Amino acid sequence: MNNDSTGRIIAGVREWIAHAPPGARVPSSRALMAEYGASPVTVQKAMRALASLGLIESRPGVGTFVRSVRTTRPADYGWQTAVLGSPHARIAALSSTQRTVAPDAIALHSGYPARDLLPERLVRAAIARAARTDAAMTRSPATGLPDLQAWFATDLAALAPVGVTPPTARDVLILPGSQSGLSSIFRALVGPGHPLVIESPTYWGAILAAAQAGVVLVPIPSGPDGPDPDDLERAFAQSGARAVYAQPTFSNPTGAQWSTERGVAVLEVVRRHAAFLIEDDWAHDLAIDTDARPIAAHDDDGHVIYLRSLTKSVSPSLRVAALVARGPARDRIIADRAAESMYVSALLQSAALDVVTQPGWRGHLRGLRDQLRSRRDLMIDSLREHAPGAHVERPPLGGLNLWVRLPDGIDVERFVRDCESRGVIVAPGTEWFPAEPSGPHLRLNYSGPDPERFPEAARVIGAVLDEHA
Amino acid sequence: MNNDSTGRIIAGVREWIAHAPPGARVPSSRALMAEYGASPVTVQKAMRALASLGLIESRPGVGTFVRSVRTTRPADYGWQTAVLGSPHARIAALSSTQRTVAPDAIALHSGYPARDLLPERLVRAAIARAARTDAAMTRSPATGLPDLQAWFATDLAALAPVGVTPPTARDVLILPGSQSGLSSIFRALVGPGHPLVIESPTYWGAILAAAQAGVVLVPIPSGPDGPDPDDLERAFAQSGARAVYAQPTFSNPTGAQWSTERGVAVLEVVRRHAAFLIEDDWAHDLAIDTDARPIAAHDDDGHVIYLRSLTKSVSPSLRVAALVARGPARDRIIADRAAESMYVSALLQSAALDVVTQPGWRGHLRGLRDQLRSRRDLMIDSLREHAPGAHVERPPLGGLNLWVRLPDGIDVERFVRDCESRGVIVAPGTEWFPAEPSGPHLRLNYSGPDPERFPEAARVIGAVLDEHA
Numbered sequence A, B: 001m002n003n004d005s006t007g008r009i010i011a012g013v014r015e016w017i018a019h020a021p022p023g024a025r026v027p028s029s030r031a032l033m034a035e036y037g038a039s040p041v042t043v044q045k046a047m048r049a050l051a052s053l054g055l056i057e058s059r060p061g062v063g064t065f066v067r068s069v070r071t072t073r074p075a076d077y078g079w080q081t082a083v084l085g086s087p088h089a090r091i092a093a094l095s096s097t098q099r100t101v102a103p104d105a106i107a108l109h110s111g112y113p114a115r116d117l118l119p120e121r122l123v124r125a126a127i128a129r130a131a132r133t134d135a136a137m138t139r140s141p142a143t144g145l146p147d148l149q150a151w152f153a154t155d156l157a158a159l160a161p162v163g164v165t166p167p168t169a170r171d172v173l174i175l176p177g178s179q180s181g182l183s184s185i186f187r188a189l190v191g192p193g194h195p196l197v198i199e200s201p202t203y204w205g206a207i208l209a210a211a212q213a214g215v216v217l218v219p220i221p222s223g224p225d226g227p228d229p230d231d232l233e234r235a236f237a238q239s240g241a242r243a244v245y246a247q248p249t250f251s252n253p254t255g256a257q258w259s260t261e262r263g264v265a266v267l268e269v270v271r272r273h274a275a276f277l278i279e280d281d282w283a284h285d286l287a288i289d290t291d292a293r294p295i296a297a298h299d300d301d302g303h304v305i306y307l308r309s310l311t312k313s314v315s316p317s318l319r320v321a322a323l324v325a326r327g328p329a330r331d332r333i334i335a336d337r338a339a340e341s342m343y344v345s346a347l348l349q350s351a352a353l354d355v356v357t358q359p360g361w362r363g364h365l366r367g368l369r370d371q372l373r374s375r376r377d378l379m380i381d382s383l384r385e386h387a388p389g390a391h392v393e394r395p396p397l398g399g400l401n402l403w404v405r406l407p408d409g410i411d412v413e414r415f416v417r418d419c420e421s422r423g424v425i426v427a428p429g430t431e432w433f434p435a436e437p438s439g440p441h442l443r444l445n446y447s448g449p450d451p452e453r454f455p456e457a458a459r460v461i462g463a464v465l466d467e468h469a
Helices: A004-018 A029-036 A040-052 A079-084 A120-131 A146-157 A178-190 A204-213 A229-239 A260-272 A328-341 A346-356 A359-386 A412-421 A451-468 B004-018 B029-036 B040-052 B079-084 B120-130 B146-157 B178-190 B204-213 B229-239 B260-272 B328-341 B346-356 B359-386 B412-421 B451-468
Strands: A056-059 A063-066 A172-175 A195-200 A216-223 A243-246 A276-280 A304-309 A321-324 A401-405 A441-445 B056-059 B063-066 B172-175 B195-200 B216-223 B243-246 B276-280 B304-309 B321-324 B401-405 B441-445
Touching: A004 A029, A004 A040, A029 A040, A040 A056, A079 B328, A120 A346, A120 A359, A120 B120, A146 A172, A146 A304, A146 A321, A146 A346, A172 A178, A172 A328, A178 A195, A178 A204, A178 A243, A178 A276, A178 A304, A178 A321, A178 A328, A178 B328, A195 A204, A195 A229, A204 B328, A216 A229, A229 A243, A229 A260, A243 A260, A260 A276, A328 B079, A328 B178, A328 B204, A346 B346, A359 A401, A359 A451, A412 A441, A412 A451, B004 B029, B004 B040, B029 B040, B040 B056, B120 B346, B120 B359, B146 B172, B146 B304, B146 B321, B146 B346, B172 B178, B172 B328, B178 B195, B178 B204, B178 B243, B178 B276, B178 B304, B178 B321, B178 B328, B195 B204, B195 B229, B216 B229, B229 B243, B229 B260, B243 B260, B260 B276, B359 B401, B359 B451, B412 B441, B412 B451
Parallel strands: A195 A216, A195 A243, A243 A276, A276 A304, B195 B216, B195 B243, B243 B276, B276 B304
Antiparallel strands: A056 A063, A172 A321, A304 A321, A401 A441, B056 B063, B172 B321, B304 B321, B401 B441
């Protein structure tokens, strides 16, 4: 359709046909020329297009008629079943954290902060500025915009103790979100059928990416202080795994932060086993009581593969994350990314860099810290008052979530449904366990909308707890 | 660093330390308080941070001193070699089409159109508008923004012949570029170790994605009319493959377009073998002599998995593509995408939809068609005049590239290097063959910058041809 009046005639006649019986006579060329103010050539072109679509048929010397249309039948894709076979992993298409819920519900299930916790003014201005730069019209290098690589490298290098050679811009690979990084790392450094040690509980997205990559998970328990280095030692020795995935800073779901000593001890075990520590620093910018202290800052031997995302602190629409890796592992990951997606939008990179280098960014993070603190405390206090059976082992030091232990014997899925029927949406803890859950848990996001409704939510949770007791 | 003056002191003293000898005495707290106008608490905090980084050490009663620093050693990542083992596929990190070259060179190697062929005004305005909408601050649904899904569905449905139930918005999955779609399709529908029939020559990115997914390629020859359905029949029967990848419209590299009859015949073979046709409609918007006629429009049984990208016609920075699939295959692919990257930036989706629904978009496409035609013809004429040994079997009907056959016996890699040493960058045809090349070829992009230099480039190619003869 490279001619607009032809297109207009086609659309008009199509519309007419939709309401005409099969076999009806189509208006004459003359009538169409008059109706659309079009030339004979244009009308003829439209008629030919309609005929080639099988919508009309012309009977020479008689006229042009609407073709009889086969009635729509319900589609049957059954033939695909045998071709596709059974999936190598049962991957749930949607996590409970990604559900869309009724607008009047109290939503504590999502993994994202509410919009009023985002630097909206900075983001909008940054996008508008980026729209005027080269970034809007050009392709980014495969590893990312050099300035953004440098920013991530410098930010991590500032935390490197003396004697440790800090990463450089070249060690940084920009990603379209950290989920892509997890998939690439698991594919490139572990591989299908190979073991990967993982904290339990841990981030459901990592469990999902591991299932997609076909890696075999080897869970080790991880509490408020992180995993026991002896457990890690044993898991490496018994499984032969050469990599461990962890969130040492404000772990999702527990909010735990490893002490520097614990981090260094874990890194020691990793080194001794010539293994990789995949450090997912997802909540770097979501600190409350302490600051993020990445273990990656202590490594210059290429043992730590470091992931950091800006999606949750800048905007879910500026999906940009960084991966820091050195040595052949870096090359292996870059090759996987090239095959997977080639490069990340320069527009998103440029806008994200703009946001985090504005003078207002530091101020925003300070405000965010205060907001997260008061929301976290309000939710803890509300639960304490209205749902004393919901136990929080240790308040999270940062991040977005409260990890709540329910009394033994509670059916979590039924519990979640009962809360939902009263307008409170919570996430069942089940999704954060790589194997059977160690007990019934809920994850409550205190960074969602409507903190003033936390007491109301806690009352509902308390009431449902009483019913399930 | 949750306090800006603390941060300022740390940065200042770090800077000072960088130029101070190990063991030097650090300025006293009093001096720092004066220099930075900071309180004792703030200075103390900064000192503690510097000590924890190992930069300074305090000797009680004596003072604070710069710690002696271990000198930087060259890093040795050799330990990674055994852990990583040999890669399951040798994936080149960079295609020759992605190379950055000297600014004064004539660049005919890239896979992208020059910037003056892009709708720059529309793109910049669309991004600026998107910056003011919800899309800048919110998360997109996993399958994409409904309006963009609907746009892709409607555009394809308009080409459906009567009796074929056209796809709906629900059948569309929005992707961060079509490369991601190829990876997901190959992983989800074919799988490692399984065969995939593929045209030869064909798009190098598809060959790369297939290598990453570990699928086994089964090449069939494809000329200016597409593959012979009998060849496809044989390949399916002999290999047991249940999928074929093809670019029926303006194939990269040859620019060939299958006739509707050929497309329907291929689809018939695909149907008979209960197989999938993965139709990569990469150049839908890059038509010259004809229009795009996707085979997907003829299928409502879920046999065609259809990919269409806006990256090359809108902007490389608005990386948005669509995948149309129906039945269980669609669910399988969606599950892979969820594990791989969860969702696509709503900002990019919103801006891309804005561009293609502006009144100016149709006009832009018309202008683009004229531009591509004159550039293509100029390059063909230039070669005919100055490099008669460079043979073009049939002028491309659309797309961005000329596929050039060199005389037998020419060493393509050396040929490409010799052109480059004279300032003309061309892509060796080798990368477009899934197996050994059928002969020496070049791919020349006529949509790059500087068409006025095409005659000059053709003269260089002609001269190098003479030398290699």
